[in-house]
Amino acid sequence: MIIFVMGVSASGKTTVGKLLASELNVPFFDADDFHPEVNLKKMASGKALNDEDRKGWLITLNALAKKEAKAIITCSALKESYRNILKEDLDKAVHFVYLKGSYELIYDRMIEREGHMMPVSLLQSQFDALEEPSTAITVSIELSPQEITEKIMKELSPKSDFGLIGLGVMGKSLCRNLINNNVELAMYNRHIDGVEERVAANFKEEYALDSAAAFDDLRQFVQALNTPRKIMLMVSAGPAIDHIVQDLIPLLDAGDIIIDGGNSHYSDTKRRIDSLAEHNLHFIGTGVSGGEEGALKGPSIMPGGHPDAYEQVKPFLERIAAKDKDGLPCCTYIGPAGSGHFVKMVHNGIEYAEMQLLAEIYQLCRFGKGMSPEQIADVLDSWKADGLDSFLLEITANILRKKEDDAYLIDLILDKAGNKGTGNWTTVAASQLGYPATMITAALYARYVSSYKSSREEASSVFGFENSAVQALSTDAIKEAYRLARIINHHQGFELIRTASDTFEWSLDLSAIARIWTNGCIIRSELMEQLIPSMNAHAAILHQNKQVKTVQDAREHLIALNIASLSAGFSMPCFTAALNFLHGYTESRGSANIIQAQRDYFGAHRYERVDDSSGKTYHTNWI
Numbered sequence: 001m002i003i004f005v006m007g008v009s010a011s012g013k014t015t016v017g018k019l020l021a022s023e024l025n026v027p028f029f030d031a032d033d034f035h036p037e038v039n040l041k042k043m044a045s046g047k048a049l050n051d052e053d054r055k056g057w058l059i060t061l062n063a064l065a066k067k068e069a070k071a072i073i074t075c076s077a078l079k080e081s082y083r084n085i086l087k088e089d090l091d092k093a094v095h096f097v098y099l100k101g102s103y104e105l106i107y108d109r110m111i112e113r114e115g116h117m118m119p120v121s122l123l124q125s126q127f128d129a130l131e132e133p134s135t136a137i138t139v140s141i142e143l144s145p146q147e148i149t150e151k152i153m154k155e156l157s158p159k160s161d162f163g164l165i166g167l168g169v170m171g172k173s174l175c176r177n178l179i180n181n182n183v184e185l186a187m188y189n190r191h192i193d194g195v196e197e198r199v200a201a202n203f204k205e206e207y208a209l210d211s212a213a214a215f216d217d218l219r220q221f222v223q224a225l226n227t228p229r230k231i232m233l234m235v236s237a238g239p240a241i242d243h244i245v246q247d248l249i250p251l252l253d254a255g256d257i258i259i260d261g262g263n264s265h266y267s268d269t270k271r272r273i274d275s276l277a278e279h280n281l282h283f284i285g286t287g288v289s290g291g292e293e294g295a296l297k298g299p300s301i302m303p304g305g306h307p308d309a310y311e312q313v314k315p316f317l318e319r320i321a322a323k324d325k326d327g328l329p330c331c332t333y334i335g336p337a338g339s340g341h342f343v344k345m346v347h348n349g350i351e352y353a354e355m356q357l358l359a360e361i362y363q364l365c366r367f368g369k370g371m372s373p374e375q376i377a378d379v380l381d382s383w384k385a386d387g388l389d390s391f392l393l394e395i396t397a398n399i400l401r402k403k404e405d406d407a408y409l410i411d412l413i414l415d416k417a418g419n420k421g422t423g424n425w426t427t428v429a430a431s432q433l434g435y436p437a438t439m440i441t442a443a444l445y446a447r448y449v450s451s452y453k454s455s456r457e458e459a460s461s462v463f464g465f466e467n468s469a470v471q472a473l474s475t476d477a478i479k480e481a482y483r484l485a486r487i488i489n490h491h492q493g494f495e496l497i498r499t500a501s502d503t504f505e506w507s508l509d510l511s512a513i514a515r516i517w518t519n520g521c522i523i524r525s526e527l528m529e530q531l532i533p534s535m536n537a538h539a540a541i542l543h544q545n546k547q548v549k550t551v552q553d554a555r556e557h558l559i560a561l562n563i564a565s566l567s568a569g570f571s572m573p574c575f576t577a578a579l580n581f582l583h584g585y586t587e588s589r590g591s592a593n594i595i596q597a598q599r600d601y602f603g604a605h606r607y608e609r610v611d612d613s614s615g616k617t618y619h620t621n622w623i
């Protein structure tokens, strides 16, 4: 690569050229050193060089450029014809950098400068000869030499179209997915001495990701991106996001877009969108579901934020997303503010309850019906063909078959469930919005109960409760109870999203959300496929014609499962929550009149009457 730094006399070519040469670690040549004696004498005598005088000198510089593999050469290169001589027959990349300044500014600089061969009187002749280049990297000399050099470096480096920060498990898989889909990618991971060193470079080497650029310097990473920049963060949700955003802000330009692909809280996302807007920057909060494998082969993607910003990142996100059965990307614009992360949060809430239902089925079959893990796996596998196929059902069957030597691995795993918080957030959000997402809450609390392992062991020895057999309950009845419980779980999850959409005025499209959850994500299932068209009717799932018959037919099995399992001493938090919700939701006259009367009795909170539909409230003097 040859870089000619050009401009009139005293525009700063030598200073900038030397800085550039040291940044790029290439040889530096000053064209003034190549003038023949006769030219030097002519200039010193106050006479301007003409085309003929300059010709031989330009040919010498062209020969120099041909000889050097890489070089920075400063040369006034005032005319297009001069530049043509300089670059003639060069078989390497050639760049012209034009240092542009006004006559007045350069004149002032020249009279301050001492000992230069070019007299001030010749400056006007330089401007007269100057033909400004149209294709050069043009930088104003009003900037400091350091700033000019940085700008040139920025322009010279090959640019990537998309950047990703955070090379953990998910970040690495998404990088490989982007590269496999021909995205020009820049990857960044922080440097921590002795802990995280050369992470991006090592990852690039390990997977031979030749087309990607690897950085552990944030400024260089940002400079390597085309504007408007699109930078995806795959770092831990919480303060880490705010820290990296703060580091990025001074490096970004107006219109750049940061995409948070972690499981961030939706209210944090809204706050970040608002605060970045003050810097003319965009922030998109997107759910990304599918775990490590999904990230690599195609996740379900739930982006929320400003629609204009989404339009710019859409081609990249759609390219890497899973595809639905019609080949459409499992990625769609969810809505404004934190709606993308809200929807992902509820996805995880539904995931919690789906997982817990399968755990309860395992418990019942293993210890109530005395089935082996392999037998349970066979039963679960058989349900796939009966409308119950789902990713979580499939992996649970696989888990149950897994052996370590002669033992089932499931028997070697401690029964103490962890969580990273999204189920908790969903429960809190449902509570704040006043929506009864009882199955998600039950699934979350079941995990919390499990975590008290030592207390449970102690209580078990104190009380000595025994489990009895539940042989009378068939696996077919369990299947139907499971079918119904799943419908209730999905009903609650989608109604929670609908409630948020109405409350926050997000205008979310529930059918589109169901569609992008049909592949790539953890809760993909045959049921989700069935929900897509019905969600368009804006009817809650339990009210959809298709589900009413299933609910009517399966209810007796859900009741049977609850009676049998509870009386046999098993804990069934999600199945009981499903049945309680179904009964509470479908009874036209419940027990809340007692609650209202109690409230009015001790607190004069007033109540409405069934014989007055005006909304008027009453108070009774109860004593």
Ligand code: 6PG
Pocket (backbone or CB within 6 Å): 263, 288, 289, 290, 291, 347, 348, 351, 418, 419, 420, 421, 422, 423, 521, 522
């Ligand atoms: C997904 C998963 C993913 C993560 C869960 C685990 O959609 O890909 O939901 O986001 O595995 O958040 O959450 P817990 O650790 O809370 O179970």
